[in-house]
Amino acid sequence: MGLIDIDALRATPLKTDPYDYLVVPGFVSGEALTQVIADFPDIQSTGSIPPSELDIHGRFDALLEEMKGPAFQKAIEEKFGLDLSGRPTMFTVRGHCARNNGKIHTDTESKIITVLLYLNEEWEAGGGRLRVLRSGTDLNDAAEEVSPNGGTLLVFRRSDNSWHGHEPFEGQRRAIQMNWVRDEAVVEHEQRRHRFTAFLKKLNPFGGTRAAAREAM
Structure with a gap:
């Protein structure tokens, strides 16, 4: 049995207000979530880090391989009405959030689809909950707030x-x-x-940068 719930993804309706997105709670769940969290790379800094810079192993490695696989791509293509063949994928991993992260942004034009998979356990904090926003100026004008817990998947165009x-x-x-x-x-x-x-973060693990401040995974 795989680590990700493709059937749950297929069963989740695409939302179109204010843009195309979907949220799948428990996309990774149960024992699979426990195993993936146990093998999550040891990250001691803020910021987004390429897998090539981390010790990727075990069930976490298996999770990345499933996300790269044809079944996941096909499900995303069907949901968003896209042909992603020939489009490369790119991964980054994040272990810690800085106080200045989460500024409102849209992602760069070079990206077609953004996938966010949260690998925390229960989330009690009020902050750090990603908001799907109707504007670039008001953090409170949200269509939905997504808690980053329990293997929750967020995908948007x-x-x-x-x-x-x-x-x-x-x-x-x-x-x-x-x-x-x-x-x-x-x-x-x-x-x-x-x-x-990531190199700069090794020198100053919890220092902020202007680029990192815009990250809102």
Whole structure:
């Protein structure tokens, strides 16, 4: 049995207000979630880190492989009415959130689909809950607030109005971001940028950067 619940994804309706997105609670659940969290890489800094810079092993590695697989891609294509063949994927992993993260943004134009998979257990904090927003100026004008707990999956189509962000939170907040992007040049550029940011974070693990402040995984 796989780690991800493709049937639950297929059964989840696509929402279109204020843009195309869907939320699947328990996309990873039960014993699978426990195992993946146990094998989550040891991250001691804030910011988004490419898997190549981390010790990826065990069930966490298996999870990434399933997300790269044809069944997941096909389900996303069906939901969003897209053909993603020939479109490369890009992953980053996050273990901690800084106080200045979560600023409202839409994601870069080079991204086609953004996938966020949260790998925390129960989430008690008020901050750090991603909001699907109707504008780029008001964090309270939200269509939905997504708690980053329990293997919850959030997927949205990047557009000029795909605004999202969250209230400030500082502390452990585990997430995987996966994107289908325009071409391999995007992957190379973004992974190089994230590697450089990860290097800076090793020097100052919980220091903020302007780019990191816009991240709202």
